[in-house]
Amino acid sequence: MKIVVCVKQVPSTNEVRLDPETNTIIRDGKQSVINPFDTYALEEAIRIKEKIQGEVIALSMGIPAAEKILRDAVSVGADSGMLLSDRSFAGADTLATAYTLSLGVKKISEVDLILCGKMAVDGDTAQIGPELAENLKIPHITNVSEIIEINDSEIICRTITETGKRLVKTKTPVLLTVLKDINMPRLPSIDGVINSLDAPVAVENAESLGANKSYIGLSGSPTQVVKTYIPERKNESIEIKGDSETKSEKINSVIKEVI
């Protein structure tokens, strides 16, 4: 089974602090890591490979430095990586990103299964999975919490729905987005880290992928950020003072008023 795992490079800390005077982001030498949600997709791919044999390719679109996370993916068990990197990919919204990733998947060719994390911690849209599946014209299943049975042509898995759970069966090729309940990602082994240093990581650009210029980067992005601003935070809290007895008495009376 040929499995592609989509990974995104994100800042290692989810906490973004702002300089109150300049309103700019404070950079504190933060490292870039694989989006935590994607590590579950990667782990699941490796487990499938171990169970029924196959090949795992980590795929990312990003700046040249994103090659590092693809090597990180190899260090835990992926066979190779593919980085889609080109100045003309910059400014991509989810539609343009999904299109670009779909070219990568097509380049890898004959892919049976694509695994994505539920969402990225920085963008938080959860849109890439379904949009990528649409670009590839294959079905998708979101919020997969367990893969129960898998062979080269069929997968049975459990998903979380609005009202509970669902057991579904699908044919391959298919794209799944996985939840973090699905597994516990492993740490890289020493051999894995050594392997990853000279593992094959292909770098593709717009030309080598045969990208349509009007579908990539900023030009291919229907949405535009008009402005960004710091949200106002109200701070007119009334302090309730006294010893614990007095406090609880007062809290109870506030509650009584409200409800």
Add this chain to the structure above:
Amino acid sequence: MSGLIIDSDACRGCGICIKSCSYEALEMKDKKAQVNENCVLCGMCIESCPFDAIKIEKEKTNGIELEDYKDIWVFIEQNDGEIEPVSYELLSKARELSKERNCSVNALLLGEDISKEADKLFAYGANKVYISEYEILKDNLEEIYVEFLDKVVLDYKPEIFLFGATNFGRSIAPRIAARVKTGLTADCTILEIDEESGLLNQTRPAFGGNLMAQIVCPEHRPQMATVRPGVMEAVKKETNTKEVINIDMPSIKEPSIKILENIIEKKAESISDAEIIVSVGRGIGSQKNLALVERLAELLGGKVGVSRPLVDVGWADQKNQIGQTGSIVAPKLLVTFGISGAIQHLAGISGAETIISINTDKDAAIFTVANYKVVGDCVEILKSMISKLEKKCEKEQVV
């Protein structure tokens, strides 16, 4: 080609943009800012430049006739014949927006034996309800719904199309957007019509809630957005026009994903619709103290919510988690114990009407959003509150 343009005449080499960039994509060369290959065109530097020297230039590529697209459509999500509350919230927001656009609010209601629900949709803001009732629409299956909605977009050309950011909404909306090649903004917290351009201004939290980003979709239609449950308010109001239009099922090929089993869990477990929530974080100290929180919630007739650390250590179920990666809640009353208020958590409680927060740290971030601030020991205060409420209950029973 599109790209970031720095006007070297306007640039004074102050370096503020370099600080504003979180991708290390700007550098100083010959006392002028220059962009390198790390640039992802996020636009942070544009705002930061005091001399307006930076802009993003974008090639125009789309040739669709924007005037052909009209009206605001809302996807009404049903689960087992019951409409998700977020659908009413979206309709009420759409009614507000429709006044500015002078257009109709159209609700799209798909399901089996579902037409009895149409009246409620009018009450919350729909002018027209488009209905399709087929057995195959009963289960929310992506493959069927995407084909159906694609057809709706082609036939009716909505100017704006809104979806609830439920599991299902977040699954089909991106797929439809990719199908019709338009933009989709996830988890909007503010939707308004821009006075000048008439475009839908879609505002959503970015960078974990530290920044708000206002997004538009100027040249593609429909303008699509998802909104989390509980973020907008559902407002009941009778409308005069009540038009029901039936849509036929388009021919759709057999879906390749089959449902083997549907397990319905009690809706009561969801905290996003709860009116009263007692929430608890790491400051509670030990797992056994959670029983106190449960008892207080029971006495108040509310539900228990937790912050992420408690889920991470396995003390609580993810179902009860409040915040960016959990549920967004909007209760009338929220009482928090030992929650410090990480930005991702605050993003989940901004809709709460009254917040009472108890924390030992007087500088905890939770107090920046709390209406009532209580600095003190959570467990002591919890125990005392419970005993007072229990006594009151006993008294009332005696009377």
